[in-house]
Each structure stands twice: as C-alpha cells, then as structure tokens.
Amino acid sequence: MSAVATPAPRARTRGALGWIALIAGLALVSLIGGLFVYGGYAQRGILDPESAGPDGTxxxxxxxxxxxxxxxxxxxxxxxxxxxxxxxxxxxxxxxxxxxxxxxxxxxxxxxxxxxxxxxxxxxxxxxxxxxxxxxxxxxxxxxxxxxxxxxxxxxxxxxxxxxxxxxxxxxxxxxxxxxxxxxxxxxxxxxxxxxxxxxxxxxxxxxxxxxxxxxxxxxxxxxxxxxxxxxDADPGTAPPTLSDLTPPWVTPAIVLLLLSALVAAVWRGRRFGPLVTERLPVTVRATETTEGRARLYTASGDAGHALDELRRAARGRIGRLLGLAARTSPGDTADAVAERLGADRARVRGILVDDRPATDRDLVAAADRLRDLEASVRAAVRTEGTLR
Missing domain, CATH: 3.40.50 (Rossmann fold)
Structure with missing residues (x-):
C-alpha cells in the first residue's frame, strides 16, 4: 500500500503567511499612492484662510x-x-x-x-x-x-x-x-x-x-x-482638458491589462517556501590540515617574508591581549609597549615584531624562534606581575 503525502502543517502556515504578506504589501502601496495623489488637495495652500503656516491667512x-x-x-x-x-x-x-x-x-x-x-x-x-x-x-x-x-x-x-x-x-x-x-x-x-x-x-x-x-x-x-x-469652478466648455481627454481610449485598458499580467506572473513564478532542509557537508577538513596546506604553499613559493608576517600578526595579537592593548593598536605601538614592559631595547624588539626581513628559510626559522621567545618573555612578565600583586 502507498500512503498519500500531505503538506506539513508548518509549510501550510508559511504559505498562508506569505499570501498575507503579499496582500498587506499591495494594500500599503495603494495607501501610499493614494496619499501622494490626493494629499496635495488636502494641504492648505498660500493665502488659505485656514492655514497657520507663514503664507496662510x-x-x-x-x-x-x-x-x-x-x-x-x-x-x-x-x-x-x-x-x-x-x-x-x-x-x-x-x-x-x-x-x-x-x-x-x-x-x-x-x-x-x-x-x-x-x-x-x-x-x-x-x-x-x-x-x-x-x-x-x-x-x-x-x-x-x-x-x-x-x-x-x-x-x-x-x-x-x-x-x-x-x-x-x-x-x-x-x-x-x-x-x-x-x-x-x-x-x-x-x-x-x-x-x-x-x-x-x-x-x-x-x-x-x-x-x-x-x-x-x-x-x-x-x-x-x-x-x-x-x-x-470653471464655466462649462472652458475647463482645460484632463489627461484622460488627451490620451487615446485604448491606453487605460492596456495599463490595466499590463498590471493584471504582472500580478499573474508574480503568483505563477513566485517562490513557494517550504520547510528548512539540513544539508550534510561532503567532507570535514581539520584546522591542522588547512594550516599545513598553507605552509606548503608558502614553502613552494619561497616567500619567507610573507610567512613571517603571518607569524608576527598572530603573535602581536596574542601579545596585545596579554598587555591589554586595543585590537587596532599599530604594530609599532605594540613593539614600544613590549619594550617598555620588558625593559628591552626598542630597536631590537621592533626588529623582531616588525622590521626584520628573512632572506632564506634558515632566517625564517631563526626569526620565528626569536618571536616565540619574545612572546614567552611577555607572558612570563605579565604572570610575574600578577603574582606579585
């Protein structure tokens, strides 16, 4: 035996809400259009005896x-x-x-x-x-x-x-x-x-x-x-022609037909939203694999400077959080704050965090070691101060 599928109650509710929203939107557009068309006649003009504006009387x-x-x-x-x-x-x-x-x-x-x-x-x-x-x-x-x-x-x-x-x-x-x-x-x-x-x-x-x-x-x-x-108030026969008098008789029916066609097309081609569907991803990639992949790309390109910049950016972020610096603190200001906290030479600290440029992979490894040691020193200084307090 085969069972006949029936729409889910939640899907039927969403469909009804969609039609209600469409009708409410059309009513709102009609109301705004009416205010624009007829609102000018309700306003009090210049020299109007009931107007309290500057040009009223x-x-x-x-x-x-x-x-x-x-x-x-x-x-x-x-x-x-x-x-x-x-x-x-x-x-x-x-x-x-x-x-x-x-x-x-x-x-x-x-x-x-x-x-x-x-x-x-x-x-x-x-x-x-x-x-x-x-x-x-x-x-x-x-x-x-x-x-x-x-x-x-x-x-x-x-x-x-x-x-x-x-x-x-x-x-x-x-x-x-x-x-x-x-x-x-x-x-x-x-x-x-x-x-x-x-x-x-x-x-x-x-x-x-x-x-x-x-x-x-x-x-x-x-x-x-x-x-x-x-x-x-014009005398009979002296009123200026209206827009309907100046347009051919077929214009109004054509406009009405176009509006009805647009409404029918909107209903016909409108998207019908059903219940949400959970989509399973085909594969899950671990963060370590993506990191290793980027590292291999840097190695293949021979761009040691770019690799060191990435290491410095991450290290400056961690050091900034340790020192309580703002997220938008510039690299130079971060280096100055580290030198002041550690009592170290500003030029040397700035070289580690900002200026030094590695030429080879060996230079990159040495710069990474200095960066790791500097971060460990800052962490130890902050921890020591916290213990003393």
Missing part, C-alpha cells in the same frame, strides 16, 4: 472674527454664490484662472465689496477698468499718501506687487511708478486690489501698518465670504 481671519465680522469660507464657486446671496457681504477673491471673464464679473457682482488679494492682469483689467500689474516694490514700508479710509488709517504698510491704475481708479502707496493698493467705487460698491502675500499672511500681518490696512479693507461689511477657487 488664518491670523487675519481670527482678528476679523474678534472684531465682530462673520467669516464664511467657500471652497468652490457654488458655496461662494450661496453665501453671497444671503445678504450684503465683502468677497475676497484670490487668483482664479479657471473662471472666465463673465464668471468673474458674475461672482463679484453678487458682493457689496470685492477685494482681490492675488490679482493678475486679467482680473485687474476686467474689474478695475483696464488696470494692470506694474512690478514689485522694495521690501520697505510705504506711506499711503491718499484719502482712501482703509489706507489712510494704516498710514504706512508693506505693499509687494505694484499696480498701474486704469480710468477712474484711485491709488495709494505709490512706489517706483506703481501703487500698492488700487480701488474703484461704483454705485455704493467698491472693488479693491492689494498684494495679500505682502500684507495679509500670518508672517507679514504684524509688520508696520499691515494689520490696520487688512482690517480696513476686509472689514467693510459685517459678513465676509472668503472664496478659495476649485478646479471644478
């Missing part, structure tokens, strides 16, 4: 709330429109390149006051009668030199970007032919542009009159809507 939001201003943060266009439709409010608008000119006019038209905190030439041209960017001001405080209440109350402030005002646009904080703040009033509404990075961020708000300027510009109403643009 949470500090000015907290100060406004302490002054009685209700601050609403809208992270897409629909939320901003709903907040503005609830009543008169000041709208804060950073750079929003995804909005068309009409979309920008429509959103700003719902607010009582509009503050552009990171304006570009397009938004300045659309909302401020042809105004444009005009370079950068030095990193020093600039006098307001105008009658706009928010700027006049601040007195001096850091302004950053400069603007060239259009028709009927009032300007403040002049520097190098441009202005750090421009504003236009129309039918009880105001539209103001200022460089938020130089004035409103957590790191720049305490400088000079920046805080007073920020409160004067942003606190014009009891309600403030801080709009944070989203890529999905």
């Amino acid at each position: 949470r500090a000015v939001v907290r100060v406004l709330e302490q002054q009685g201003v209700t601050v609403s943060i809208a992270r897409d266009r629909a939320d901003a429109e709903r907040a503005l439709d609830a009543g008169d409010a000041t709208l804060v608008v950073p750079d929003a390149p995804m909005l068309s000119d009409d979309g920008l006019r429509d959103l700003s038209g719902r607010a009582r006051h509009v503050v552009l905190i990171d304006p570009r030439t397009r938004s300045l041209d659309v909302l401020l009668n042809g105004s444009s960017l005009g370079g950068f001001a030095p990193d020093v405080a600039v006098d307001a030199a105008c009658e706009v209440p928010a700027a006049a109350n601040a007195g001096r402030a850091r302004i950053g970007s400069l603007f060239v005002p259009g028709d009927d646009v009032r300007a403040c904080f002049g520097s190098d032919g441009g202005y750090g703040l421009i504003t236009i009033a129309r039918d009880g509404r105001t539209i103001t542009a200022v460089d938020g990075l130089a004035t409103l961020t957590n790191s720049t708000l305490p400088l000079d009159g920046n805080a007073a300027l920020a409160l004067g510009v942003l606190g014009q109403s009891e309600r403030l809507v801080w709009y944070v643009p989203s890529p999905a």
